[in-house]
Amino acid sequence: MTPGVHCQEEWDALCRFLRLVVVGVARLGSVGECHQPPAGGSSSAVSDVFSLSFSPSLPCFPVSSDQIEQLHRRFKQLSGDQPTIRKENFNNVPDLELNPIRSKIVRAFFDNRNLRKGSSGLADEINFEDFLTIMSYFRPIDTTMDEEQVQLCRKEKLRFLFHMYDSDSDGRITLEEYRNVVEELLSGNPHIEKESARSIADGAMMEAASVCVGQMEPDQVYEGITFDDFLKIWQGIDIETKMHVRFLNMETIALCH
């Protein structure tokens, strides 16, 4: 078909990826502002096909073709040339071992809410599409976006973070969950006792309560941080400039929400 396709797997991945794009567009319904097409010059098959079939008319692709290519290579490396990644595969990432919230990160990859596959539960394995979906949470925000898009993007990113806290997917970060996260965060430090971590979580929770609810009735109980409260807490931080990963020093990055 397309000249230059070297191996079947890659082509499979590409098909999946195209499907993802279509699905993504369908799901989005509206067409966002599209960015430039990916720059040419890459001789690889993926990018050829990409530039053929997805010239500027297609909006909103998370990352550019070079990045996808890169990510796909990485995906294969992680999965050991399998079509899907399982949790165990993440054990192969040596750098991840030192990360105190390692388990949370790995879990986020399999979280159905992040994968947009359901409202709770964990997937057993993820394929490249899913991998890309997760990665797409870490796009930088484009400066050409209008305010509304920025807000949407921001919300998406925050939702991802929220899901990292809310492990039982009940829509609330309860104190237990919060403590859990804080303990993990601080687990890298041997000097900090567990209970200090807890008192921090408790203090943070209390602060969240005072920020989000304000005056409370005497018999009112703050049950946990909801997503709205979470947004409130994040109000001051411009996450859109912070939560992004430079997958590569890429030229253009199209956006969607």
Place this chain on the structure above:
Amino acid sequence: MTYRVGEAHSMGFQVFVPFSPWSWLLLLVALKCPEASSDLNESTNSTAQREPNVRFAAAGSEPDEKISVFALDYDYVQIPYEVTLWILLASLAKIGFHLYHRLPGLMPESCLLIIVGALVGAIIFGTDHKSPPVMDSSIYFLYLLPPIVLEGGYFMPTRPFFENIGSILWWAGLGALINAFGIGLSLYLICQIKAFGLSDVNLLQNLLFGSLISAVDPVAVLAVFEEARVNEPLYMMIFGEALLNDGISVVLYNILIAFTKMHKFEDIEPVDILAGCARFVIVGVGGVFFGVIFGFISAFITRFTQNISAIEPLIVFMFSYLSYLAAETLYLSGILAITACAVTMKKYVEENVSQTSYTTIKYFMKMLSSVSETLIFIFMGVSTVGKNHEWNWAFICFTLVFCQIWRAISVFALFYVSNQFRTFPFSIKDQCIIFYSGVRGAGSFSLAFLLPLSLFPRKKMFVTATLVVIYFTVFIQGITIGPLVRYLDVKKTNKKESINEELHIRLMDHLKAGIEDVCGHWSHYQVRDKAQRIHRIKRLSPEDVESMRDILTRNMYQVRQRTLSYNKYNLKPQTSEKQAKEILIRRQNTLRESMRKGHSLPWGKPEDIGKKMFLPRRVGLIFRITHCASELFSLRPYPTNLTGTSGRRAGTKNIRYLSFPYGHPQPAGRDTRVAELTDNDSSDSELPSIMFKAHSRAGILQERRLTQEIIPMKSLPRGGKPSHFGYQRNTSQEEHDGRGRREALRPKPLFHAVDEEFESGEESGEETSAIRSRWSGEHRPTRQHHRSHSPLLQRK
């Protein structure tokens, strides 16, 4: 004899008379004395009138006379004496400056210092006094400069710095070069015009002048930025410039001085220029290299100082200084070395040294640099007033103009380029602010003042031009940049201080690093995170080094200093944990004492300490949390919205999330039993430890358990959803009465006290004593572990 005394007296008096109107001025005291002593040189001094015999014994030239009981030798102490007075005067001026609240917002502190210096200079000039030779080349480079640079490097906000390192290096490095050469070359062109009478200033001298005048010192700007809370990248650009600019200018300056010296005897060949360029690179890179090495050495050494923590600050300072000196010995850039050293060791040192040493280091560093800078500024003021000036309109005006033009060119050109590579480019507004923040300072003046007169016959003109540029930028730009920032409405960071944000951002950082690990990319977050993994020293002894490296790496992960609060002159006021403890202990004592006296509610009584030290109930707990958090995150102490007035409100009314056991109503019947238990447990000596340590909190635990059983708590679902345990605090009045006495005695509850209670809720049937032993048993090892925080030593 009497005649001589009278004469001496009158001479002394003559000197005093003209200045008597000003005699309230502190400084005059210092100036009058030398005046007097030099005039009355043949006799000892004028104050010896009370003991004429003694004075004459000293003044008379008979060697076998008695030893003088009272004598004065001002010349001996003159320099340190006057320097001390200068610093003191400057400090007093600063105090006055900050007492009036609106003033610091209006003008930068350097303005004040310069004004004070000019006043001193005027006095010195008016009295024909000779100012002490504080500044000469070796003093400046060996003693005054290093503290300033060290302070900049040590208080660098590491994280945002490395996030923007590309742009910073690009801007600070190239910017300084463009400015230096641009100004130098265009001034050279001006000098070619015969009408200005500048034709004897050659190219090298112009370039040298360009290099020294391009050393910006935007500390005043940083203070403005901090107050206006401008966005982080912009702040970091200026900070990076402040940090690196000095180094680059000084390197350039030294190389050009060398060229000038050489030029005196022979012509400069192209080879020499090439060699100069190579030297520039080597000097810079070599300096950084030295700094990093010394930084790691000192970081390593501080790992073993936990038993002699008194020398911890010493090690930090000595190694920084050593790196400076070692680099200078090899003609490398000591400034870059000491900066790199500070940056490298800071993170590790902060982890290794004790809390008090850390505070000492911080304050001492601030103090040293502030002293250096004060001295330079005052000296600048002093040398402003005097006859050492050569006013050349053309040169001065063109210098001023070129400084602005070249700064504009370098800013807009360099940021145009670097914006191409940035995810979030600098806006035009940002660039305007950067352009406008080119405030010159102590560095430029010192370099100009230290020009060797033999090589620069027109040194006076250079100094004058430098002074004019400094005065212009410090006073006009420094004062107007605040309004400009507000007017342009630069993008701001609205940073609040909250534990939640800290936690979330921390989580996000780890998440980003993790995602990058998963992607297998090496982007700049990772450079930031993992730069220090490169130095794996596997040579020494395998096991120890292994564990040490782990700790270092973990430390990397653990705390990222986020002190954006860079303030050259002040440290943030901090309430240390110790203070908090002390307050609480004292309060506790007061309470107990008032209990003994039979007051039921101690805070009803106007006790002396109780009144003063009384704090909202939750403060203890907040302090504890704050302390933990600031330990972990190096947060500044908690904002007042929790500890302050609203804290009081929140503690009693606002927050229902966690209820605090002290609020639990207790039926009077149980009260006696609880009292027994608590009295046994919390004996006087034990009380503080109950309050502040996790160990031996069993007393409270028991008590609270009892409480918990009694309170009718519908809203405490024990098993299923543990986090909903917001106990109610229905403080009904009849219970309140019975509780009053106990509440007074009960120690401050802590959060973990609540936690433990909650956790052990299911075992409520057990004997309390058993629980107590269990808890204490559990906590003791933790404490030990905490105390000796070196696994290396533990192993031995």
